[in-house]
Amino acid sequence: MDYFNYREQRLFAEDVAVEDIITEYGSPCYIYSKATLERHWHAFDSAFGKQAHLICYAVKANSNIAILNTLALLGSGFDIVSLGELERVLAAQSDPKKVVFSGVGKREDEIRAALKVGIRCFNIEVQGELDRINQIAGELGVIAPVSFRVNPDVDAKTHPYISTGLKENKFGIDIEGALDEYRRAAAMPHIEIVGIDCHIGSQLIETRPFLDALERVLKIVNALKAEGIVLHHLDLGGGLGICYNDETPPEPAEYVAALLKGLGDNNLEILLEPGRAISGNAGILVTKVEYLKPTEYKNFAIVDAAMNDLVRPSLYGSWQAIIPVQLGSKEPENEWDVVGPVCETGDFLGKDRRLALSQGDLLAIRSSGAYGFTMSSNYNSRPRIAEIMVDGDRMHLIRERESVAQLWAGEHLL
Numbered sequence: 083m084d085y086f087n088y089r090e091q092r093l094f095a096e097d098v099a100v101e102d103i104i105t106e107y108g109s110p111c112y113i114y115s116k117a118t119l120e121r122h123w124h125a126f127d128s129a130f131g132k133q134a135h136l137i138c139y140a141v142k143a144n145s146n147i148a149i150l151n152t153l154a155l156l157g158s159g160f161d162i163v164s165l166g167e168l169e170r171v172l173a174a175q176s177d178p179k180k181v182v183f184s185g186v187g188k189r190e191d192e193i194r195a196a197l198k199v200g201i202r203c204f205n206i207e208v209q210g211e212l213d214r215i216n217q218i219a220g221e222l223g224v225i226a227p228v229s230f231r232v233n234p235d236v237d238a239k240t241h242p243y244i245s246t247g248l249k250e251n252k253f254g255i256d257i258e259g260a261l262d263e264y265r266r267a268a269a270m271p272h273i274e275i276v277g278i279d280c281h282i283g284s285q286l287i288e289t290r291p292f293l294d295a296l297e298r299v300l301k302i303v304n305a306l307k308a309e310g311i312v313l314h315h316l317d318l319g320g321g322l323g324i325c326y327n328d329e330t331p332p333e334p335a336e337y338v339a340a341l342l343k344g345l346g347d348n349n350l351e352i353l354l355e356p357g358r359a360i361s362g363n364a365g366i367l368v369t370k371v372e373y374l375k376p377t378e379y380k381n382f383a384i385v386d387a388a389m390n391d392l393v394r395p396s397l398y399g400s401w402q403a404i405i406p407v408q409l410g411s412k413e414p415e416n417e418w419d420v421v422g423p424v425c426e427t428g429d430f431l432g433k434d435r436r437l438a439l440s441q442g443d444l445l446a447i448r449s450s451g452a453y454g455f456t457m458s459s460n461y462n463s464r465p466r467i468a469e470i471m472v473d474g475d476r477m478h479l480i481r482e483r484e485s486v487a488q489l490w491a492g493e494h495l496l
């Protein structure tokens with residue numbers, strides 16, 4: 083459930099008319115609803131009841147510092163994958179003790195920075211990373227808390243680009259080799275083993291693959307226990323899907339209940355790294371129709387947002403709902419391809435959509451709060467667009483629209 087609804091035919095973000103936001107800040111822009119974001123975070127957090135847990139929001143989904151700060155104030159932890167994300171989380175005034183660091187290619191400077199601020203845990207994904215962390219921790223005179231991200235070889239049944247838990251994927255330590263890595267870590271002077279981790283993919287719409295992964299990870303937990311290596315937490319990653327069209331993913335409560343059942347009487351703190359399920363439906367992308375171009379073969383609605391602003395439809399062929407900001411158009415409905423101005427045939431936001439359109443109309447692309455702005459680029463020298471967060475009847479500019487001059491800031495003539 084989200085807080086983007088029609089009131090008397092006008093689309094509202096909480097208590098603010100979307101049209102008023104565009105009048106103030108221009109088109110195109112991302113609009114987020116604070117209440118929706120908070121609601122989704124609480125849906126995960128409260129599902130755990132008395133079970134020890136930490137929700138570590140996956141920063142890559144939407145990393146605006148106002149979003150991170152909103153979640154930090156609820157008590158959220160964060161899953162990061164780069165120095166940039168670490169610095170963002172710190173700029174958002176969150177507690178480094180609640181930060182887990184994932185990613186297959188952690189550089190020395192990134193590890194050093196994370197050790198200096200005292201993050202909660204490194205999720206190790208490559209053998210060499212363990213040696214590197216041990217060495218840097220030794221140089222700094224600290225003990226590094228680590229967990230291994232194991233690859234459980236489970237089919238997440240999602241788009242191949244966002245499936246990560248199969249043997250052929252680059253992520254995690256092979257599940258067969260995990261015990262050896264834990265033994266190696268246990269013998270290292272600057273390492274403290276704190277947990278185990280897996281993340282099998284994104285936009286999963288059923289619970290089964292999560293439970294299969296959990297079962298396999300628990301086997302390792304128990305094998306380690308038998309050797310005297312006792313883990314404190316189990317991190318099951320992110321990946322719970324959302325409804326873009328007609329998908330029916332489990333609610334966070336249902337998903338967490340299934341996980342807790344699968345966990346049985348194992349006494350472990352549970353960490354989750356949801357991204358999309360928290361921020362996805364808390365955001366829309368609003369764009370204006372610049373031109374209508376009906377042709378013999380196709381009708382094109384050319385809008386002022388493009389694949390550089392929202393790449394998911396072009397990159398994954400993903401479907402996101404496109405709805406009018408103002409209902410009650412007098413134009414007849416027609417099938418439109420909603421396309422941007424970028425010079426690529428793959429630049430589309432939606433195809434064959436039934437809409438009643440006039441030039442100048444505003445459209446909202448729903449479910450754009452995750453992997454929207456964070457995957458945007460300056461392709462075709464298009465400045466990145468503004469981000470606004472609505473809180474009740476107030477709107478806040480949380481990222482200014484880039485200026486044209488910012489496009490080449492840092493570039494130099496010979």
Ligand code: LLP
Nearest residue numbers: 140184281284285320321355356357358453
């Ligand atoms: N943890 C790790 C280690 C991850 O790699 C990811 C996502 C997450 C957590 C959060 O997953 P979520 O709960 O958001 O599904 N750009 C793609 C999604 C890529 C996901 C990458 N990893 C998209 O737009 O669909």
